[in-house]
Amino acid sequence: MAEIRERDDAEDLAEGDPAVDEARAHPDVYVVEPLLPQRLRRPSDLLRFMSTLVVLAAVVLISLVAKQTLNGLEADVKEGATLVPDLLSRVATFLGGAAVLIVPVAFAVERVFHRDGLRVAEGLIAAIIGMVGSFLLGQWLIGGSVEDLRMLLTGGRSIEPLNTLLTSxxxxxxxxxxxxxxxxxxxxxxxxxLDIFALFSGRQITLPGAFVPVLVGMAVGYGTLYGVGSPNTRPPGNAVIAALRKLSFSPVSARRIEDDHQGSRRYAIGLKDASRLDVTVLDRDRQVAGLPYRLWRRIRLNSETRRRAIRSLRAELEREALMAYAAQAAGASTPRLLGTSEIGTEAALLAYEHLETRPLDDVPDADIDDALLAQIWEQVELLQIQRLAHRRLTGDSIHLDQAGRVVLTDARSGEIAAGDLLLRLDVAQLLTYLALRVGAERSVRAAAAVMGPDALAAAMPLLQRIALTRETRSALSKDKGALAALREHIVALKPQGKVEEIRLERFRPRTLVTIIASTLAAYFLLSQLSQVNLMRVITTANWAWSGLALVASFVSFVAAALMLRGFVPEHLPLWRTVLVQFAASFVKLVTPAAVGGVAINTRYLQKRGISPALAVASVGASQLGMMVFHIALLLLFAYITGSNTATAFSPSRGLVVVMLAVAVLVVVLFGVPPLRRFITGRMHSLFANVLPRLLDVLQSPRKMIEACVGTLMITIAFVVCLDACVEAFGGEIGFTTVAVVYLTANAIGSAAPTPGGLGAVEGALTLGLTVAGLPAELATSAVLLHRLLTFWLPVLPGWASFTYLQRHEAL
Structure with a gap:
C-alpha cells in the first residue's frame, strides 16, 4: 500500500510545507473557491478497512477448515515456549503486560506536546469502540451462538474469545x-x-485468538478513521498560485471550476499578460478513489486491456504529462501542456493553455454534420498513426473551439506505444458514441471515409459493451440495437472480411454467480452425505430395482434424442443424436441445467448444416414442447394424487405457503410493466422463430409423433428411475406421488444457476419425498442413488461422447 500512503499532517505542520510558506509570502491573489472542508473521509482508509475485513474472514475460514493443523501447530508452539528460560519468560511477560499500556500513553503524551491532541482523541475513540465491540462479540460467542468459532478462539477453556485489551x-x-x-x-x-507471547504461554489465548483480535482492532481503527474523517491536507488555492509562480507564471486571478470526471480539482487562472491557464490539481488522497471498480475491471478483463488499479501521485503526473506531450508531437489538436509541478507533498498540478471550447455533449445532434464527423476521425487518425490510444473518446473529451475546430482533451487516460488492441478499442468506442448521436449508418460512413473499411472491420469484433466506457454503456441501455446496427453496416462495407473473434472478458458475472452457487451446493451435498452411510446405501439397496433405475436413466437419453429428431424436419441419425445427449450430460458439469443441453444441441444442428437461426428455433421448439408436457403431466399427476392418495401425500402448511409465495411472485413479475417487458423480451428472443418451426413439424405426422413420444418418454423415464430408487430402499409411496415430487423438483433445479441444478435438485427431491411420508434418511438415500445414476454416472460416457463427436467434427 506504499502508493496510497498520505503524509502525516502533524509532521507537515511541524516541519513546514514549502508550498504553504510560499503562498503566505504572496497573499495578493484572491482565489475564488469553496472553503475546503477541515476533515475528509479518505478512500484509502475505507480501502484498508475493507481489506482488513477480507483478511479477517479468510483467517477465520482457514482456521475453521484446518482445525487439526492448527491444533498441531499450537502444540508445537507451546512445546517450544517451554524451552525458553524461565527468567526470560517472566521478563517477557512483565514487559509485554506493562509496556502494552505504557507505549500508547507515551505516544499520546508526545502528540499532546506537539499540539496534536485531536489525533489522540481519535485513538481513544477507536480504543473504546474496540474494547466494547470485542466484549460484546465475546459474550455473543460465549452464549454458544457459533460453537465452532467459540472453540477456535477459546480452545474450550474459560478465557476471553477476543482479548479486549489487545483489541483496543x-x-x-x-x-x-x-x-x-x-x-x-x-x-x-x-x-x-511480547504481550501475545505472554498470553499464549499463560494459556490465556489460542493461536487463532492471537490473530483475530489484532485484525479486529485494525478494522476498528480504520473504520474509526473513515467514520470521523482525517484532517484535510489538500493544498488550498493559494498553494496552487505559489506553485505557478515557481514555474515563472504571473497569476493575477484564480477561480475554481468544475472538477473533472476523475474528481480532480480544476482552476481557471488569469495571468498578467491577459492570457489564461487551465490548471488540473492531482490530490494524493484521490488516487484510490474508484479503486473497487478499477480492481473489478482489472480482474474481469484480459491483461491487454486493463489498466493499473493504483498509481502513485508521481506516476499519475508523469503519465498525463507524457501523453500530453506525445499528442502535441503527433500534431493532434489538444491543449498545450505548459508546465508541471508538485505542490508540497500532497498534490501536483498540470498547467494547460486555455482554449475557449465547449464539449460535444453540449452540441445538439442536429448540428453534428458530416464535416464535423470527418474532423473528429482525422484527429483520432493522427493519434493512431503515432500509436497513441486515447481510451476515453466520449462527448466530454471531444471539444469544439469557437471556430468549430475539434479539440481532444483528457489525456490522462491515454497510452503511448499502444498495441493494436487498444487502438482498435478507440475506434470501437468512437464508432459507438457517434452512432448513439447521429445513427449507425452515418457513424460508419464517416469513419470509413477517413480510417478506411479495413480499420472498421478490425474494430468490429470489439463492438462489445464490456469494451466501452461506463457512460457509453449506460447510453446503450436505451438503444440496445446500436451495436448490431454498427456491425451490419460494417459488414455491408466489407462483406468478404474475415471476422476474428476477440474475448475481452476473463469471466462474466453470471459465471461468478454459478461458482458461488456451486460452492454452496457442494457444501449442502457434503452435509447430506455426512448424514448417510454410503457403504450401507450401496450394500442395502435392492439391486433389481437399482438395475431398473439404471435402465430408465439410459432410456432418458434415447428419449431426448427422439425428441430432438422430432422437432427437426431434417434427418438426424438416431445413435449419433443419442451420443450428443450423453455429451450434454458431460457439459452440465460446468453449466446450469437449462443451458448446457441447449448449447450442445444447437451446435450439433449447426454442424449438420442447419442454419444458426433454424437450429436455435428447433432447440427452442423442443424446449417449449418439453415445458408444455412438463406442466401438463404435473397437473395430471397432482390431480390423480389428490384424488386417490390424499392421505399418503398431504401437503404441509409450509408447502402451501411456498406455493402461495410462488403465485404472488408470478403475479408481481407479470404485473409490473418493466419486469413484464424484461421477461417477454427474453422469451421473445428465445422463441422468436419457434412457431414457424413448429408448423414445419406439424406438416409431418411421423415427426410430430416422434416429438411427442420422445418428450413424454423423458419425463416418464426419470420418474421411473426415481420410483425405482425409492423401491430399492423399501420405500412405499405411490408412483403418481413420486411423479409430482420429481416434476416439482426438476422445475426448481432448472431455475438454479448451479451446474446441473446441483444442490437445488437434491434438496427439493429430499424435501418432497420427506413430505410425501418417507423417512428422511431413506429419502436422502434414494435421492443420492437417483442423482448418481442420472447425473454423475453419465459423466464418463458423456466425456467419451463429447471427445468422439469433436474428433468427427460433429460438435
Whole structure:
C-alpha cells in the first residue's frame, strides 16, 4: 500500500510545507473557491478497512477448515515456549503486560506536546469502540451462538474469545496512524508481540485468538478513521498560485471550476499578460478513489486491456504529462501542456493553455454534420498513426473551439506505444458514441471515409459493451440495437472480411454467480452425505430395482434424442443424436441445467448444416414442447394424487405457503410493466422463430409423433428411475406421488444457476419425498442413488461422447 500512503499532517505542520510558506509570502491573489472542508473521509482508509475485513474472514475460514493443523501447530508452539528460560519468560511477560499500556500513553503524551491532541482523541475513540465491540462479540460467542468459532478462539477453556485489551490497543495504534512513525511503530508492535507471547504461554489465548483480535482492532481503527474523517491536507488555492509562480507564471486571478470526471480539482487562472491557464490539481488522497471498480475491471478483463488499479501521485503526473506531450508531437489538436509541478507533498498540478471550447455533449445532434464527423476521425487518425490510444473518446473529451475546430482533451487516460488492441478499442468506442448521436449508418460512413473499411472491420469484433466506457454503456441501455446496427453496416462495407473473434472478458458475472452457487451446493451435498452411510446405501439397496433405475436413466437419453429428431424436419441419425445427449450430460458439469443441453444441441444442428437461426428455433421448439408436457403431466399427476392418495401425500402448511409465495411472485413479475417487458423480451428472443418451426413439424405426422413420444418418454423415464430408487430402499409411496415430487423438483433445479441444478435438485427431491411420508434418511438415500445414476454416472460416457463427436467434427 506504499502508493496510497498520505503524509502525516502533524509532521507537515511541524516541519513546514514549502508550498504553504510560499503562498503566505504572496497573499495578493484572491482565489475564488469553496472553503475546503477541515476533515475528509479518505478512500484509502475505507480501502484498508475493507481489506482488513477480507483478511479477517479468510483467517477465520482457514482456521475453521484446518482445525487439526492448527491444533498441531499450537502444540508445537507451546512445546517450544517451554524451552525458553524461565527468567526470560517472566521478563517477557512483565514487559509485554506493562509496556502494552505504557507505549500508547507515551505516544499520546508526545502528540499532546506537539499540539496534536485531536489525533489522540481519535485513538481513544477507536480504543473504546474496540474494547466494547470485542466484549460484546465475546459474550455473543460465549452464549454458544457459533460453537465452532467459540472453540477456535477459546480452545474450550474459560478465557476471553477476543482479548479486549489487545483489541483496543491495536485499534488505538491504528487510529493514531502510528505506522507512519518508524520508531514508534517498531516499539508498538514489539510490545504487542511480547504481550501475545505472554498470553499464549499463560494459556490465556489460542493461536487463532492471537490473530483475530489484532485484525479486529485494525478494522476498528480504520473504520474509526473513515467514520470521523482525517484532517484535510489538500493544498488550498493559494498553494496552487505559489506553485505557478515557481514555474515563472504571473497569476493575477484564480477561480475554481468544475472538477473533472476523475474528481480532480480544476482552476481557471488569469495571468498578467491577459492570457489564461487551465490548471488540473492531482490530490494524493484521490488516487484510490474508484479503486473497487478499477480492481473489478482489472480482474474481469484480459491483461491487454486493463489498466493499473493504483498509481502513485508521481506516476499519475508523469503519465498525463507524457501523453500530453506525445499528442502535441503527433500534431493532434489538444491543449498545450505548459508546465508541471508538485505542490508540497500532497498534490501536483498540470498547467494547460486555455482554449475557449465547449464539449460535444453540449452540441445538439442536429448540428453534428458530416464535416464535423470527418474532423473528429482525422484527429483520432493522427493519434493512431503515432500509436497513441486515447481510451476515453466520449462527448466530454471531444471539444469544439469557437471556430468549430475539434479539440481532444483528457489525456490522462491515454497510452503511448499502444498495441493494436487498444487502438482498435478507440475506434470501437468512437464508432459507438457517434452512432448513439447521429445513427449507425452515418457513424460508419464517416469513419470509413477517413480510417478506411479495413480499420472498421478490425474494430468490429470489439463492438462489445464490456469494451466501452461506463457512460457509453449506460447510453446503450436505451438503444440496445446500436451495436448490431454498427456491425451490419460494417459488414455491408466489407462483406468478404474475415471476422476474428476477440474475448475481452476473463469471466462474466453470471459465471461468478454459478461458482458461488456451486460452492454452496457442494457444501449442502457434503452435509447430506455426512448424514448417510454410503457403504450401507450401496450394500442395502435392492439391486433389481437399482438395475431398473439404471435402465430408465439410459432410456432418458434415447428419449431426448427422439425428441430432438422430432422437432427437426431434417434427418438426424438416431445413435449419433443419442451420443450428443450423453455429451450434454458431460457439459452440465460446468453449466446450469437449462443451458448446457441447449448449447450442445444447437451446435450439433449447426454442424449438420442447419442454419444458426433454424437450429436455435428447433432447440427452442423442443424446449417449449418439453415445458408444455412438463406442466401438463404435473397437473395430471397432482390431480390423480389428490384424488386417490390424499392421505399418503398431504401437503404441509409450509408447502402451501411456498406455493402461495410462488403465485404472488408470478403475479408481481407479470404485473409490473418493466419486469413484464424484461421477461417477454427474453422469451421473445428465445422463441422468436419457434412457431414457424413448429408448423414445419406439424406438416409431418411421423415427426410430430416422434416429438411427442420422445418428450413424454423423458419425463416418464426419470420418474421411473426415481420410483425405482425409492423401491430399492423399501420405500412405499405411490408412483403418481413420486411423479409430482420429481416434476416439482426438476422445475426448481432448472431455475438454479448451479451446474446441473446441483444442490437445488437434491434438496427439493429430499424435501418432497420427506413430505410425501418417507423417512428422511431413506429419502436422502434414494435421492443420492437417483442423482448418481442420472447425473454423475453419465459423466464418463458423456466425456467419451463429447471427445468422439469433436474428433468427427460433429460438435
Amino acid at each position: 490497543v491495536v485499534a488505538y495504534a491504528t487510529a493514531v496512524r502510528i505506522s507512519r512513525r518508524p520508531t514508534w511503530r517498531m516499539l508498538m508492535w514489539t510490545v504487542i508481540a
